[in-house]
Amino acid sequence: MTGWLDRLREVVESHTRHRFRTAVTAGSVAWGIFMLVLLLGAGTGLENNIRWQFRDDAINSIWIYPGMTSQPWEGQPVGRVVQFSNADIERIVEVVPEIDHISGRFYLRGEFTITAQTPAGGTRSGAFSVRSCHPGHRYIEQTMMVAGRYLSPRDLAAERKVIVIGLRVAEFLFPGRPLSGVLGEWVDLAGIQYRVVGVFEDVGGEGEMRQVYIPITTAQAAYGGGDQVHQVMFTVGDATVEEAAGIADRVRRVLARNHHFAPGDLRAVRVRNNLESFHEIQQIFVWLRIFIWLVGVGTVAAGVVGVSNIMLISVRERTAELGLRKAIGATPGQLVSMVVQEALLLTATAGYAGLVGGVAVLEAVRRLMPENEYIRDPQVDMPAVIGATVLLVVAGTLAGWFPARRAARVAPVEALRSE
Amino acid sequence: MITLSDLHKAYPTAGGPLPVLKGIDLHIDEGELVAIMGSSGSGKSTLLNVLGILDGYDTGAYELDGQLVRALSEADAARLRSRAIGFVFQSFHLLAHKDATENVALPLYYQGIGRAERMRRARQMLVDVGLADRADHMPGQLSGGQKQRVAIARALVTQPRLILADEPTGALDSTTSDEIMALLQRVNDQGMTVLIVTHEHDIAARCRRVVHLKDGRIERDERREPQGAGAAP
Ligand SMILES: Nc1ncnc2c1ncn2[C@@H]1O[C@H](COP(=O)(O)OP(=O)(O)OP(=O)(O)O)[C@@H](O)[C@H]1O
Ligand SMILES: [Mg+2]
Numbered sequence: 236m237t238g239w240l241d242r243l244r245e246v247v248e249s250h251t252r253h254r255f256r257t258a259v260t261a262g263s264v265a266w267g268i269f270m271l272v273l274l275l276g277a278g279t280g281l282e283n284n285i286r287w288q289f290r291d292d293a294i295n296s297i298w299i300y301p302g303m304t305s306q307p308w309e310g311q312p313v314g315r316v317v318q319f320s321n322a323d324i325e326r327i328v329e330v331v332p333e334i335d336h337i338s339g340r341f342y343l344r345g346e347f348t349i350t351a352q353t354p355a356g357g358t359r360s361g362a363f364s365v366r367s368c369h370p371g372h373r374y375i376e377q378t379m380m381v382a383g384r385y386l387s388p389r390d391l392a393a394e395r396k397v398i399v400i401g402l403r404v405a406e407f408l409f410p411g412r413p414l415s416g417v418l419g420e421w422v423d424l425a426g427i428q429y430r431v432v433g434v435f436e437d438v439g440g441e442g443e444m445r446q447v448y449i450p451i452t453t454a455q456a457a458y459g460g461g462d463q464v465h466q467v468m469f470t471v472g473d474a475t476v477e478e479a480a481g482i483a484d485r486v487r488r489v490l491a492r493n494h495h496f497a498p499g500d501l502r503a504v505r506v507r508n509n510l511e512s513f514h515e516i517q518q519i520f521v522w523l524r525i526f527i528w529l530v531g532v533g534t535v536a537a538g539v540v541g542v543s544n545i546m547l548i549s550v551r552e553r554t555a556e557l558g559l560r561k562a563i564g565a566t567p568g569q570l571v572s573m574v575v576q577e578a579l580l581l582t583a584t585a586g587y588a589g590l591v592g593g594v595a596v597l598e599a600v601r602r603l604m605p606e607n608e609y610i611r612d613p614q615v616d617m618p619a620v621i622g623a624t625v626l627l628v629v630a631g632t633l634a635g636w637f638p639a640r641r642a643a644r645v646a647p648v649e650a651l652r653s654e
Numbered sequence: 655m656i657t658l659s660d661l662h663k664a665y666p667t668a669g670g671p672l673p674v675l676k677g678i679d680l681h682i683d684e685g686e687l688v689a690i691m692g693s694s695g696s697g698k699s700t701l702l703n704v705l706g707i708l709d710g711y712d713t714g715a716y717e718l719d720g721q722l723v724r725a726l727s728e729a730d731a732a733r734l735r736s737r738a739i740g741f742v743f744q745s746f747h748l749l750a751h752k753d754a755t756e757n758v759a760l761p762l763y764y765q766g767i768g769r770a771e772r773m774r775r776a777r778q779m780l781v782d783v784g785l786a787d788r789a790d791h792m793p794g795q796l797s798g799g800q801k802q803r804v805a806i807a808r809a810l811v812t813q814p815r816l817i818l819a820d821e822p823t824g825a826l827d828s829t830t831s832d833e834i835m836a837l838l839q840r841v842n843d844q845g846m847t848v849l850i851v852t853h854e855h856d857i858a859a860r861c862r863r864v865v866h867l868k869d870g871r872i873e874r875d876e877r878r879e880p881q882g883a884g885a886a887p
């Protein structure tokens with residue numbers, strides 16, 4: 236039997252007869268695929284960047300800030316400032332069981348000087364920002380302990396003077412000390428001594444690792460906060476976007492009842508639903524991807540029309556040859572498959588070249604591109620490459636189909652007469 | 655081998671059907687060497703195309719090897735052609751981008767025979783037609799007579815039982831024509847049935863049988879002893 240190499244030889248031959256024409260057509264297909272790969276890579280880069288922006292906080296977190304009432308309610312005037320308290324958090328936990336981690340923050344504004352003793356007997360101090368919160372904060376902010384522990388419920392209950400410090404803070408205050416050696420050390424924060432119980436890292440970046448955390452109750456007591464809470468945040472487990480919205484709504488209702496504002500008053504509390512924002516942005520990326528595929532497929536389609544056209548011309552030019560092939564025993568099916576294979580070979584080879592070129596360029600960009608705020612880690616993902624390859628094969632077959640049908644219809648008598 | 659009975663064929667034209675074959679009755683035995691003559695437009699090529707199953711006919715019957723050739727699908731017709739019939743054309747119809755051997759081997763490709771075997775048989779065929787030293791030449795590098803010998807080798811390579819030649823010497827000078835005719839006679843001597851359409855009397859003179867066509871009908875069907883230069887020994 237004739238093998239694939241044999242058929243390939245027969246098929247390649249026709250392309251080598253018009254090198255320039257073949258090269259131009261192949262170039263258009265290669266360009267289409269090249270652009271598709273680059274666009275997809277750029278899209279992935281944009282998407283990666285957004286994910287990067289979201290990396291700091293848990294994606295399933297909801298953040299609630301007090302605002303000012305904008306509707307009269309229960310005889311209360313408009314423009315009243317809402318103030319959260321420890322009791323709100325306790326009530327929310329009771330009423331909304333879907334919440335898996337919750338924390339408040341009592342703001343300690345500005346930077347604080349933190350001073351540590353050096354082993355030589357001197358001191359070392361630096362200015363850092365301080366957050367006071369609940370133990371659940373760890374999950375919302377995605378804090379990762381590298382030594383010791385995070386704040387505990389007991390710390391809060393006893394208003395203990397304990398502190399969890401960021402890796403950069405530890406490195407600064409205790410240079411050259413192993414992290415475990417830092418635990419148990421005392422530091423001075425605005426005149427009060429705190430014992431270091433943990434050191435953490437945070438994917439959120441350098442700024443996050445220059446933070447320190449103290450129990451919210453300790454902060455409230457030490458800095459005259461009473462039981463005031465400046466913001467409330469919590470995570471919602473694996474709730475869907477709709478469920479998360481429902482949870483946020485119920486939390487709003489709890490707060491509305493506690494603070495006597497209209498449940499529908501959107502100004503009284505501000506809600507930042509990470510899950511929802513993330514979902515919205517993901518939607519944007521779905522559309523972006525559709526757009527990119529449309530553009531890419533359009534470009535490839537233009538290339539395919541080019542291939543189809545070239546094949547039509549080639550078939551027309553070869554009328555006599557096709558007639559002869561029929562006369563000596565080629566069936567219409569054999570001619571169809573020959574022409575389709577010619578088109579397929581042209582598209583697939585060219586497309587493959589474009590694919591490889593595009594991936595190479597993307598890889599180079601990925602390595603050489605400086606860090607920036609728009610694109611991060613542009614890459615072609617495997618499914619996209621496979622999709623593009625399938626697209627090519629389909630396109631090549633389509634490009635060959637119409638010319639092939641024409642080739643098969645050639646009447647040998649007519650073809651052999653034409654000379 | 656071939657039996658035509660009351661065969662009619664008309665070409666559809668703008669001004670209605672144009673009858674070209676108007677009742678052909680013809681019987682050709684296995685191993686015959688037949689010349690078909692007639693003035694231009696008398697329907698010789700049309701007849702040959704019908705015999706070669708390159709074209710259909712309207713009424714009557716065409717039996718090839720006892721099989722009625724009628725309303726075959728294109729694929730079946732192709733297979734029958736490939737198996738039973740070899741063609742030789744006035745203008746050779748070699749593929750310009752293939753060398754002599756590849757041209758000769760092409761019919762075997764469509765029979766699904768592997769390349770090595772194809773090339774082997776094609777080379778042998780070229781030796782048989784006296785072109786061993788031109789096996790790697792492209793058609794452009796061959797003379798008219800050499801091209802026609804390549805074309806004859808191509809017609810023979812599948813070992814068909816019927817060779818149909820439409821003015822095989824029409825584009826050649828008389829010396830070369832003699833050589834080609836001698837080759838066809840040799841082919842016929844080996845037992846193949848050969849039909850040659852020709853205008854040339856000295857070509858026809860070398861055939862045992864000459865069928866004269868006139869205006870779509872057989873005007874005369876003469877059988878005689880072949881004569882002329884280079885006749886089969
Ligand atoms: N496809 C066609 N459509 C219409 N008419 C045709 C077609 N092919 C041939 N004819 C006509 O049929 C008639 C016979 O043509 P044919 O080619 O069989 O003649 P021929 O005997 O081979 O002539 P020549 O010696 O010139 O080759 C001619 O009048 C020709 O014009
Ligand atoms: Mg003719």
